[in-house]
Amino acid sequence: MKLEILTKNESEYIQKDIISKIRDLINLKNLEPGDKLPSERSLSEKFGVTRSNVRDAIQKLEHYGLLKSMPQSGTFVANIGVIAMNGMIEDILRLEEPDFKSLVETRILLELKTARLAALRRTNEDLVQMREALDAYTAKVLNGENAVQEDLLFHLAIAKACGNSTMNTFMLIITPEIITNFEKYHVCDKNQPVIGIKEHEAIYEAIKKQDTEEAKQKMKDHFKELYKYCYNI
Amino acid sequence: MKLEILTKNESEYIQKDIISKIRDLINLKNLEPGDKLPSERSLSEKFGVTRSNVRDAIQKLEHYGLLKSMPQSGTFVANIGVIAMNGMIEDILRLEEPDFKSLVETRILLELKTARLAALRRTNEDLVQMREALDAYTAKVLNGENAVQEDLLFHLAIAKACGNSTMNTFMLIITPEIITNFEKYHVCDKNQPVIGIKEHEAIYEAIKKQDTEEAKQKMKDHFKELYKYCYNI
DNA sequence: ACATTAAACCTGGTTAACCAATTATAGATT
DNA sequence: AATCTATAATTGGTTAACCAGGTTTAATGT
Numbered sequence: 001m002k003l004e005i006l007t008k009n010e011s012e013y014i015q016k017d018i019i020s021k022i023r024d025l026i027n028l029k030n031l032e033p034g035d036k037l038p039s040e041r042s043l044s045e046k047f048g049v050t051r052s053n054v055r056d057a058i059q060k061l062e063h064y065g066l067l068k069s070m071p072q073s074g075t076f077v078a079n080i081g082v083i084a085m086n087g088m089i090e091d092i093l094r095l096e097e098p099d100f101k102s103l104v105e106t107r108i109l110l111e112l113k114t115a116r117l118a119a120l121r122r123t124n125e126d127l128v129q130m131r132e133a134l135d136a137y138t139a140k141v142l143n144g145e146n147a148v149q150e151d152l153l154f155h156l157a158i159a160k161a162c163g164n165s166t167m168n169t170f171m172l173i174i175t176p177e178i179i180t181n182f183e184k185y186h187v188c189d190k191n192q193p194v195i196g197i198k199e200h201e202a203i204y205e206a207i208k209k210q211d212t213e214e215a216k217q218k219m220k221d222h223f224k225e226l227y228k229y230c231y232n233i
Numbered sequence: 234m235k236l237e238i239l240t241k242n243e244s245e246y247i248q249k250d251i252i253s254k255i256r257d258l259i260n261l262k263n264l265e266p267g268d269k270l271p272s273e274r275s276l277s278e279k280f281g282v283t284r285s286n287v288r289d290a291i292q293k294l295e296h297y298g299l300l301k302s303m304p305q306s307g308t309f310v311a312n313i314g315v316i317a318m319n320g321m322i323e324d325i326l327r328l329e330e331p332d333f334k335s336l337v338e339t340r341i342l343l344e345l346k347t348a349r350l351a352a353l354r355r356t357n358e359d360l361v362q363m364r365e366a367l368d369a370y371t372a373k374v375l376n377g378e379n380a381v382q383e384d385l386l387f388h389l390a391i392a393k394a395c396g397n398s399t400m401n402t403f404m405l406i407i408t409p410e411i412i413t414n415f416e417k418y419h420v421c422d423k424n425q426p427v428i429g430i431k432e433h434e435a436i437y438e439a440i441k442k443q444d445t446e447e448a449k450q451k452m453k454d455h456f457k458e459l460y461k462y463c464y465n466i
Numbered sequence: 467a468c469a470t471t472a473a474a475c476c477t478g479g480t481t482a483a484c485c486a487a488t489t490a491t492a493g494a495t496t
Numbered sequence: 497a498a499t500c501t502a503t504a505a506t507t508g509g510t511t512a513a514c515c516a517g518g519t520t521t522a523a524t525g526t
Contacts, residue, residue, distance in 0.1 A: 065409030084382035176298030
């Protein structure tokens, strides 16, 4: 058990080490945007690690938009300058695992916005999907069952309707961690879901009649308990 | 050139196909949280694709927190239920590439919040780093050079100071795309940077004296032009 | 000299064999 | 019959050889 965690940390450490070495190399060779990095093979040899490790590190930097791999050609420095490259890699290396408070804080920020934007931009098709999610949630709650999943799916339906793919992606990223932490910390109260139905309906109605401020306000009301929980912990 | 894009799209299509097949399998076998998925080998055989493809698809679902791979043991369904699993995979499959407007809209949302939180929580060390980024930016602007990178690094310094690792991560994710799009669309005006110095200084001062509302307002002022640009396009 | 072309060499990606740890199985021991 | 143990099978991860397409190089023809 602990060995597995250890090896995971170790592999993470190796990756960060490689990333910092890539940064050093970019600085040393004064590589500019569009320049080619040495091949994966030579990097793995130079750093004394496997090519897989190098590939994983490159993939991570690619995910943050700093490098770009081209098949049969090479890996290239993205179209951002050396200074931004250095600063961002520094930040990436220092990034810590998100804590629950950060997650909730970010979720509230995103959801107040997506509710507002959804009221502004929702299509009829969006409304149908929100209605379906809401009905599924209501049915489970009235049946006395745990409805955390249906709850979140209603919120994801709003995110989809907000017409902003970046916010939609971010909501998808934080949702699973929210769910697992909810069940871990037993955030969901036993009798709160019944209140939740009314609050969800209020949000839905506001979005339906395209009242942006009311949508935001109803979402705020919905998060009142969560907000308190988040800042009391 | 176009071939490369084609193959990328094709590989993306294959991955989405595998992901939907994994979803179908979870539904068919009624797999619950914690249950084990079939091995990568049997999946690749069953789907008629390579094991690498299966691994990539699993890795993507792992990134969204839906699966969890354990070395020498298996891949397990995450601690979220079947309903959420289905809804989220559906969303992930339909996710579209972020457009520039989404990016800017999300950036403004995040930055108004990080400015406010940074004013609330910044340490002295945070202040030092923001000061350094700001000085680097000012020096370049006064020298007549392009200072987009230094600009963004100042904003990232604020994100770091806001004490929310999730928002910090999200800022890091969108920053490179912002930079490349800025240079692509030539958003940065020739004479605007000089105004930018004053605006940056105002934000810094507000954060320094821990005036949350002023920090938010100064950031809002700073984004006025960008905001107009975003909604006129 | 220069342009053209073909061949040798690199490239990232893919594949299949391999590894170590885990899990299932069957046998021995009590 | 129950329990422990050792062995065989299975797992995700790793490695090294391979592939197809790009890139460089140098030879060739004009």
